[in-house]
Amino acid sequence: MKKDLSHILDSFFDDRSLKKLLHTLDEYVHRTFSPIYIPIDVRETNEEYVIIAHLPNATRDSVHLQFIDNTRLLLSVIYDEQIETIDDEKKFVQRKRTYERATKSIFLPYPVSESDIQASFQDGKLIIRLPQRKTFIPIE
Structure with missing residues (x-):
């Protein structure tokens, strides 16, 4: 069961669409809350x-x-x-x-x-x- 759960989590975080979503979210937060100095x-x-x-x-x-x-x-x-x-x-x-x-x-x-x-x-x-x-x- 442990092996299956870790495999599921690994595949979840290796998904390219999720990585792209997280990257887009990170860019949005950076631009919104980080004023240009x-x-x-x-x-x-x-x-x-x-x-x-x-x-x-x-x-x-x-x-x-x-x-x-x-x-x-x-x-x-x-x-x-x-x-x-x-x-x-x-x-x-x-x-x-x-x-x-x-x-x-x-x-x-x-x-x-x-x-x-x-x-x-x-x-x-x-x-x-x-x-x-x-x-x-x-x-x-």
């Missing part, structure tokens, strides 16, 4: 204040930057990916589409006008530059 670096010099958002899988068209009031930016990134796998031998086509949106509020260190903000995107990094408004006092 957008890492941000800040650099400050005497001349400018630089904010760098790291977006390695984003394209220029998927990145949107919105000016809110004069103290905040809203960064939105849309990841829309379509993958199609074709196996000619088995005449099998698999299509997979993922759509994710991430947003992040970026609070500015001081009020600025929209015309003072410069933004560029290259190599998966959104670089936002503001003129420096702080006055640094040399300490002797």
